[in-house]
Amino acid sequence: MAEYIIKNGFVFDPTQGIKGDKADIAVKDGKIVKSTEVSSKAKTIDASGKTVMAGAVEIHAHIAGPKVNEGRNYRPEDKLFTYRPKSASSRMAGGFSIPTTFKTGYEYARMGYTTAMEAAMPPLYARHVHEEIKDTPIIDEGAYPVFGNNWFVLEYLKNKEIENTCAYISWLLEASKGYAVKVVNPGGTEAWGWGLNCLTIDDPVPYFDITPREIVTGLIEANEALGLPHSVHIHQNSLGNPGNYTVTLDTLKLAEGFKAKNKFGREQVLHSTHLQFHSYGGDSWANFESKSKEVMDYVNKQKNITVDTGCVTLDETTTMTADGPFEHHLTELNHLKWANVDVELETAAGIVPYIYSPDIKVCEIQWAIGLELALMAKDPMRCFITTDHPNAGPFTRYPRIIKWLMSAEARKKQIESFKHSAKMVEATHIAGIDRELSLYEIAQMTRAGPAKSLGLSHQYGGLAPGMDADIVVYDFNPEKPHKPEDIEKAFSAAAYVMKTGVPVVINGEIVSNGNKRTLWVKAKVNENPQVMRDIRDKFLRYYSVTQANYDVSSHFVPNPHVIEVDATH
Amino acid sequence: MSKSVTDVICPFCGTLCDDLEVIVSDDGKKIEDIYNACAIGAEKFMHAQAPERVKRPxxxxxxxxxxxxxxxxxxxxxxxxxxxxxxxxxxxxxxxxxxxxxxxxxxxxxxxxxxxxxxTVCHGTTLIAVQDVGIPSCTLGEIKNRADRIIFWGCNPCHAHPRHQSRYSVFPRGFFTNKGHMNRKVIVVDPRVTDTAKLADYHYQVEQGRDYELLSAFRVALRNEPLPETVAGIPREKIIEGAEVMKSGRFGIIFFGMGVTQSLSKNHNIDNAIMLTKDLNEFTKFSIMAMRGHxxxxxxxxxxxxxxxxxxxxxxxxxxxxxxxxxxxxxxxxxxxxxxxxxxxxxxxxxxxxxxxxxxxxxxxxxxxxxxxxxxxxxxxxxxxxxxxxxxxxxxxxxxxxxxxxxxxxxxxxxxxxxxxxxxxxxxxxxxxxxxxx
Structure with a gap:
């Protein structure tokens, strides 16, 4: 394989503590090596005057699967003026908030993202998710199957059967080729089967007689007993409601007393996703306010949790989540078209378009909260930048969010342009924050941090020898004076992107479809005849497909990267 | 010795049954028998064996x-x-x-x-309606496990999706529906007295091409607003009764087919049917699903x-x-x-x-x-x-x-x-x- 040496760039690498020093990065056989290990034939990439980072890692985005595709198909308007024709190395690609799979791969790569995680995979639809992942070029991807409303989990945890829960998780991860334990509105989505919801962590789930509190703690315990690479990844109850920050704190506190147990260097036991949607005060939309401080104060002192922001980008977008009752609530609020799918024994999902308007006070406050979370984070290795794509905005706006986080001037300009800026300032903290994140902190929040949280810090998120050669060069000189817009521009279209040793983007244009892989976790557990019998029984009696037709075959995962865990002790 | 292949998927209709058992000859070349399939599905398998089959372009x-x-x-x-x-x-x-x-x-x-x-000649109008107003739906297993109100509107699964009712919608015993058919009320809306209509608890023999009016009438009835004496050939009392049946269920579903997608009003029919479903979610849980053909x-x-x-x-x-x-x-x-x-x-x-x-x-x-x-x-x-x-x-x-x-x-x-x-x-x-x- 080819050898490369990326010379003279300003390198930002949290895994080695490099904060903008000039350094050379050498690549051989798809891995990063010491500069002395490449021959004189190595191709030189001149990065002088430019910023060099590892490929970024997306920890939470809805980019493949049934609800994403329903979003595409039911919103033809989302494609208007977005199409790019095919080129020698790329397919035609279009869409804004829910781009086609091709565009998803290309746009992530152009911004320097080389790995992305699909945030909610309904196991019954896993085959669909993997078909889309297969058609998403360049980036490595994994998908989180949802567990928080799964009948097996509800029944086992009601009886406190952790070992059985572990065996079931192991079985389902393999059957669905999934990566982590995702929980969406624990209990609430099952309640939605009857048109109901669980709005606090102590609301009982109808019929199953278990509470979200028990579901979350049970799954944390099972996740750590298995020692999976990622922790439980939770979308909490009562998303999007004024005053929900108390529920958020209640849920976060469930992690207290647990300690991460795994061989991957992961330290957290709970990842709380799109925290912006969960940091609301007030008791109505009239007195809606930011509670980012209360939430981040807790996150900052509780070391065994990680979070991502879910920043609002002020765009017209398409919300989609396995939180079925929330989407119904949203369509009642904005009266835009509502799609819903309840999935037997497992989960549900809803979709509603949404316009985050800079002329609406609530949207302005949401914008502020998302940024406040990142700006209040004491440890950037535990707080990651996301937009919960496409829920708070499309992932293609990451460069803009980075601009807002790196520049108080850019934030000020945005605040001044709001229709209700005075009221917004009163309900938030943003105007009083002058912190500007450094490129090093951005690298922590978009690379090293998420990679570590996912248990992938040995291969992603850094530039140390031995790691995958996922490398980005941005046309941005940190030593020269710059305007906020220069940041957004540089991060929007990388000067050079390499994915496992293959150049995929040069000067912002796609040059190769790379060698994309699908990540999934194979967790070995002791034989468990009871769980196997329960699975057989549920398929015979309640599923609408047979058990033999449930597993995702290897045909759908043509280039797998399997992470093995042995929990047979 | 013949071999049996189990869990075979039936490549005929959108019901996509996946529990077929096919008996093949020892050399794996000839299909000898098919179990569990409907008549149409079995025929599709047997057709592959037809001696007159064309084998070259x-x-x-x-x-x-x-x-x-x-x-x-x-x-x-x-x-x-x-x-x-x-x-x-x-x-x-x-x-x-x-x-x-x-x-x-x-x-x-x-x-x-x-x-x-x-x-393009089938449920394309449905897809257009979904682009207008969205669609609250669910998987077929949800129907089996939860649904107690089943509506077939402009479709005839007895003939077009023969195993639909036994596998998913009318007869199966599910988790919350352990009495099967006894747990469910079936409404059929069709101008014809089809075999599906014959097994319904309520048959609304709507005037041909008047589905939009009847859908609107149900929405009116749900809101307790006044209705004319008859709508689309259906007396007012029947409409009010139907609306009550829908509302009083725990989980309902509307299945619809060509009778509404390709008759007068086309996508507007579906638009209205989806809005009726959305309205019903104010009272209980309701879904709607297209009976896809191929x-x-x-x-x-x-x-x-x-x-x-x-x-x-x-x-x-x-x-x-x-x-x-x-x-x-x-x-x-x-x-x-x-x-x-x-x-x-x-x-x-x-x-x-x-x-x-x-x-x-x-x-x-x-x-x-x-x-x-x-x-x-x-x-x-x-x-x-x-x-x-x-x-x-x-x-x-x-x-x-x-x-x-x-x-x-x-x-x-x-x-x-x-x-x-x-x-x-x-x-x-x-x-x-x-x-x-x-």
Whole structure:
């Protein structure tokens, strides 16, 4: 394989503590090596005057699967003026908030993202998710199957059967080729089967007689007993409601007393996703306010949790989540078209378009909260930048969010342009924050941090020898004076992107479809005849497909990267 | 000794039953028996065994007779036809695998074709309505486990989806419906007294083409607003009673078919049916689902969706994807004479399109890829027989509720017969050569 040496760039690498020093990065056989290990034939990439980072890692985005595709198909308007024709190395690609799979791969790569995680995979639809992942070029991807409303989990945890829960998780991860334990509105989505919801962590789930509190703690315990690479990844109850920050704190506190147990260097036991949607005060939309401080104060002192922001980008977008009752609530609020799918024994999902308007006070406050979370984070290795794509905005706006986080001037300009800026300032903290994140902190929040949280810090998120050669060069000189817009521009279209040793983007244009892989976790557990019998029984009696037709075959995962865990002790 | 293959997927209708058992001969070449399938499904498997089956491509001669040609010649003709055409139509895709659709789309993108599937004359109006107002739906297992109000509107599953009612909707005992049929109330809305209507608790014999009025009347009744004495031929009391039945359920579902999608008002009917469902969610839990016909028409919409962003009638001729049913839909294009070649795979427009469209296909350079002899194969210049998906080759398919199920291979195809994917892949490779030389 080819050898490369990326010379003279300003390198930002949290895994080695490099904060903008000039350094050379050498690549051989798809891995990063010491500069002395490449021959004189190595191709030189001149990065002088430019910023060099590892490929970024997306920890939470809805980019493949049934609800994403329903979003595409039911919103033809989302494609208007977005199409790019095919080129020698790329397919035609279009869409804004829910781009086609091709565009998803290309746009992530152009911004320097080389790995992305699909945030909610309904196991019954896993085959669909993997078909889309297969058609998403360049980036490595994994998908989180949802567990928080799964009948097996509800029944086992009601009886406190952790070992059985572990065996079931192991079985389902393999059957669905999934990566982590995702929980969406624990209990609430099952309640939605009857048109109901669980709005606090102590609301009982109808019929199953278990509470979200028990579901979350049970799954944390099972996740750590298995020692999976990622922790439980939770979308909490009562998303999007004024005053929900108390529920958020209640849920976060469930992690207290647990300690991460795994061989991957992961330290957290709970990842709380799109925290912006969960940091609301007030008791109505009239007195809606930011509670980012209360939430981040807790996150900052509780070391065994990680979070991502879910920043609002002020765009017209398409919300989609396995939180079925929330989407119904949203369509009642904005009266835009509502799609819903309840999935037997497992989960549900809803979709509603949404316009985050800079002329609406609530949207302005949401914008502020998302940024406040990142700006209040004491440890950037535990707080990651996301937009919960496409829920708070499309992932293609990451460069803009980075601009807002790196520049108080850019934030000020945005605040001044709001229709209700005075009221917004009163309900938030943003105007009083002058912190500007450094490129090093951005690298922590978009690379090293998420990679570590996912248990992938040995291969992603850094530039140390031995790691995958996922490398980005941005046309941005940190030593020269710059305007906020220069940041957004540089991060929007990388000067050079390499994915496992293959150049995929040069000067912002796609040059190769790379060698994309699908990540999934194979967790070995002791034989468990009871769980196997329960699975057989549920398929015979309640599923609408047979058990033999449930597993995702290897045909759908043509280039797998399997992470093995042995929990047979 | 015969062998039994279990958990076989039935490649006939959108119900996509996956519990068939097929008995094959010891050498794995002959299907001897089929269990669990409905009459239509069983026939599809047996048809693959028919001795009169065409096993090599056939080129139509000027006198209307057929001459057997090789697959190489068939690939060459197809590739050249698509290469030379300014605006070819690539239609069908509903009776094949997603893998084949995917290769077809790559070809269409190269040659600037229009890709359209059978939704264009079927549930395309549903897809348009969903684009207007969304759709609250669920998987078929949810119906089995929870639903106690089942509405069939303008569809006749007894004949069109024969195992639908026993597997999912009316008879099965599920988790919260352990009395099966006894737990459920069935409403059928149909101007005809169909076999489905005969087993209903309530049959609303709506006047033909008046579905929109009746849907509106139910919505009015839900709101306790005044109604005229009769609407669409149904007395007011019956409508109020029906609305009460719907509201009083724990979990309801409306299944609908061609009777509403292709009768007067088309997508507006579905629009209103979806809004009725949404209204019912104010009182209880309600879903709505289209009774999709071909076993993988849903899959075609899905693959088109993630690759181009639209579920049918996708025009790639300008180098980017456009979607405008009425303009980019097959019949409109054919009847206006806007396409100059027709490629059909996995569908039979010869039998289902209006005669004015069929005549156009007969006049144009045309290829029909289909294991059967069909009205379409009889009017196409070239007929390419292929292996049966779901019988002789596997591949992914999507059920009417969008659940993907991987079809199985049960027996080998006749010697030398290509699969859809193999044929398309060869056409694609040949196109690369032709275009490289340009």
């Amino acid at each position: 056939r080129m139509q001669q000027p006198d209307g007779s057929y001459k057997e040609v090789s697959y190489d010649e068939a690939v060459e003709y197809t590739a050249r036809m698509l290469f030379n055409a300014k605006k070819p139509l690539m239609y069908g895709w509903s009776s094949t695998s997603c893998e084949a659709q995917s290769v077809g789309h790559e070809i269409a993108e190269k040659v600037g074709a229009i890709v359209d599937n059978t939704a 076993y993988n028409v849903t899959g075609s919409g899905q693959v088109l969706g993630w690759q181009f962003g639209y579920p049918f009638s996708v025009d790639l001729s300008r180098g980017f994807a456009r979607y405008n049913p009425g303009e980019t839909s097959s019949n409109d294009l054919l009847r206006r004479g806007e396409v100059d070649a027709v490629f059909v795979l996995g569908s039979d427009p010869g039998a289902h399109f209006p005669i004015s469209s069929v005549k156009k296909i007969a006049e144009l350079p045309s290829v029909c890829v289909d294991p059967h002899i069909t009205p379409t194969s009889e009017i196409s210049k070239l007929h390419v027989p292929v292996a049966f998906v779901g019988v002789e080759v596997g591949g992914n398919c999507y059920r009417m509720d969008n659940v993907p199920i991987e079809a199985r291979k049960v027996v080998d195809p006749p010697e030398g017969v290509l699969t859809d994917v193999e044929f398309l892949t060869r056409v694609n490779a040949r196109l690369d050569q032709l275009m490289g030389g340009k």
